[in-house]
Amino acid sequence: MSADIIDGKAFAAGLRGRVAALVGPFRDQAGRAPGLAVVLVGEDPASQVYVRSKHKATVEAGMESFEHRLPADATQDQLLALVRQLNEDDRVDGILVQLPLPAPLDEQQVIATIDPDKDVDGFHVVNAGRLAVGQPGYVPCTPLGCLMLLKDRIGDLSGLNAVVIGRSNIVGKPMAQLLLAESCTVTVAHSRTRDLPEVVKRADIVVAAVGRPEMVRGDWIKPGAVVIDVGINRVPGAEPGKTRLVGDVAYDEAAAVASAVTPVPGGVGPMTIAVLLRNTLVAAHRRTGVALAPDAI
Numbered sequence: 001m002s003a004d005i006i007d008g009k010a011f012a013a014g015l016r017g018r019v020a021a022l023v024g025p026f027r028d029q030a031g032r033a034p035g036l037a038v039v040l041v042g043e044d045p046a047s048q049v050y051v052r053s054k055h056k057a058t059v060e061a062g063m064e065s066f067e068h069r070l071p072a073d074a075t076q077d078q079l080l081a082l083v084r085q086l087n088e089d090d091r092v093d094g095i096l097v098q099l100p101l102p103a104p105l106d107e108q109q110v111i112a113t114i115d116p117d118k119d120v121d122g123f124h125v126v127n128a129g130r131l132a133v134g135q136p137g138y139v140p141c142t143p144l145g146c147l148m149l150l151k152d153r154i155g156d157l158s159g160l161n162a163v164v165i166g167r168s169n170i171v172g173k174p175m176a177q178l179l180l181a182e183s184c185t186v187t188v189a190h191s192r193t194r195d196l197p198e199v200v201k202r203a204d205i206v207v208a209a210v211g212r213p214e215m216v217r218g219d220w221i222k223p224g225a226v227v228i229d230v231g232i233n234r235v236p237g238a239e240p241g242k243t244r245l246v247g248d249v250a251y252d253e254a255a256a257v258a259s260a261v262t263p264v265p266g267g268v269g270p271m272t273i274a275v276l277l278r279n280t281l282v283a284a285h286r287r288t289g290v291a292l293a294p295d296a297i
Ligand code: NDP
Pocket: 142, 165, 166, 167, 168, 169, 170, 171, 172, 189, 190, 191, 192, 193, 196, 209, 210, 211, 212, 230, 231, 232, 233, 268, 269, 270, 272
C-alpha cells in the first residue's frame, strides 16, 4: 500500500483564499479591514522570518497588519504596556506576540495580559479553558490546522482511536481536546509513556508533535491509519554543510503502511499561518458583531 499525501500547502492556500474572499464583505459592513498586530522582541532570525511571513500573508488576505518591534533589551513593563495599548486599539482584532521571548522576559505574564478576545494564537488560559469546556474561543493555530486536514481527509471522526504524541500547551494538549470534541477516543502520549510503539499501533489517527527527527517508525503504525506529522526538525543533508527538514515520522516507512500522511515540509507547516488569518477574521466578526456564517470557513 502507498499512502495518499495530504497536501497541506494546497489546503492552506484554499483556506487563505476563503478568508480573503470574506474580508471585502466584512470591510463593507464594518467600515474597516480586520487587523492583526504582531509583536516581535529582539532579533532572533527564525522569529524574524515567521513575523515577515505573517505580515505578508495578512496583507495578501486584504487585512491590516500592524507590526511592532522592540529591542532585545526591552523591559517586561515596556512589553506589557504595548500589549495593553493593542488591547485598547479598536483597529486591532488579533494580537500575536512572537515566541520565544528573549530572557528574562516572562512569556506567561505577557500572554495573560493579552485580551482573550484578541488572543488569536489561543494561548491565553481563558481560551484553553473555553476549549476544554466546549465554549467558543480561540484555538491554537497548529492543532486547529491539523484538525481541518483530518476532517477534510476522513470526514466524521467520531469513535476513532486517536493517539497524540506530545503534550505541549501549544500543540499536544489542544490537539487532544479538539479530537475529544470530535468524539474520538484520545490517548495522549509523552516522554514517560510506556511502550509507545504499542500505543501508536492502536491508533486510527496519529498526530506526532514531539520534535524528534523520524522517531515514529513505519512498524508502529496500524495499516490504514491517517498520520499527521507536526514535527519540524533540521537535520544534516546529503551534501556536506547542507541541512534538510524532516518530521517526527519516518515518512517513507509510514507511507508504506498508512492510508494518508502529511509530508514535511508542505503538510502541517503551511496550515499555521492560514489558521491565524482565519482566527483573525473570526475575531473581527465577533468583536464588531458583523455576522459570519458558521460554515463560511
Ligand atoms: P515541545 O518540546 O513543547 O513538546 C514536545 C512533547 O514531546 C513533550 O510533551 C514531550 O514529552 C514529548 N516527547 C519528547 N520526547 C519524547 C519521546 N521520546 N517519546 C514520546 N514523547 C516525547 O514541542 P512542541 O509541541 O512545541 O512542538 C513539537 C514539534 O512540532 C516540534 O518539532 C516543533 O518544531 C513542531 N511545531 C511545528 C509547528 C508548525 O508546523 N507550524 C508549530 C509548533 C510546533 P514530555 O511532556 O514528557 O516532556
